[in-house]
Amino acid sequence: xxxxxxxxxxxxxxxxxxxxxxxxxxxxxxxxxxxxxxxxxxxxxxxxxxxxxxxxxxxxxxxxxxxxxxxxxxxxxxxxxxxxxxxxxxxxxxxxxxxxxxxxxxxxxxxxxxxxxxxxxxxxxxxxxxxxxxxxxxxxxxxxxxxxxxxxxxxxxxxxxxxxxxxxxxxxxxxxxxxxxxxxxxxxxxxxxxxxxxxxxxxxxxxxxxxxxxxxxxxxxxxxxxxxxxx
Numbered sequence: 001x002x003x004x005x006x007x008x009x010x011x012x013x014x015x016x017x018x019x020x021x022x023x024x025x026x027x028x029x030x031x032x033x034x035x036x037x038x039x040x041x042x043x044x045x046x047x048x049x050x051x052x053x054x055x056x057x058x059x060x061x062x063x064x065x066x067x068x069x070x071x072x073x074x075x076x077x078x079x080x081x082x083x084x085x086x087x088x089x090x091x092x093x094x095x096x097x098x099x100x101x102x103x104x105x106x107x108x109x110x111x112x113x114x115x116x117x118x119x120x121x122x123x124x125x126x127x128x129x130x131x132x133x134x135x136x137x138x139x140x141x142x143x144x145x146x147x148x149x150x151x152x153x154x155x156x157x158x159x160x161x162x163x164x165x166x167x168x169x170x171x172x173x174x175x176x177x178x179x180x181x182x183x184x185x186x187x188x189x190x191x192x193x194x195x196x197x198x199x200x201x202x203x204x205x206x207x208x209x210x211x212x213x214x215x216x217x218x219x220x221x222x223x224x225x226x227x228x229x230x231x
Contacts, residue, residue, distance in 0.1 A: 046165035055151070060079050070140050073115075088169040098123040102120055122144055130186060152206070153209040156216065166183070187214050
């Protein structure tokens with residue numbers, strides 16, 4: 001069983017999530033995890049769901065096992081909460097997710113000495129993907145943001161599934177042509193930037209594949225992209 005599967009294991013009598021993941025800095029109370037899972041299901045999402053959290057957490061563990069985190073507790077919670085509040089098209093998802101995270105920490109983890117300002121700042125940084133520069137960020141921020149964007153450098157089939165899932169979340173909220181206009185603009189901005197990934201680790205491991213994935217997608221005719229996203 002993957003280690004992240006054990007994050008949510010709990011007994012009926014103990015109100016604590018039992019974890020066998022040695023890189024998790026603490027175990028979440030069962031009620032906290034249940035509340036978090038419920039948030040990720042409201043509304044239902046094709047991509048920004050609890051599975052995405054597990055995938056980002058896998059990268060969190062990889063970093064923890066290699067260069068390590070300077071502030072592991074805050075980054076860990078940012079991984080868990082960064083998309084907790086999400087409605088496609090809203091501009092305040094990240095701010096609301098940060099607020100929810102800080103409230104949850106106060107409610108469930110008062111004894112863990114969490115830097116709530118750092119936690120909130122990490123989550124709110126995810127609203128600025130594609131507009132940040134490594135020289136303006138500390139190492140934890142760069143690595144956390146790269147963990148969140150690692151999907152761009154996934155295998156091509158997984159990347160295309162991710163792109164379809166994003167389109168699915170916007171279906172019914174924006175006309176297909178409008179979604180594709182803004183989506184292509186975002187991806188082209190990434191491709192035109194000097195680097196997609198902010199940390200040296202992800203630059204070395206994911207940059208080339210991410211650029212190939214994005215370039216391949218942008219070469220597809222608009223008609224095909226619009227058909228996949230819904231008109």
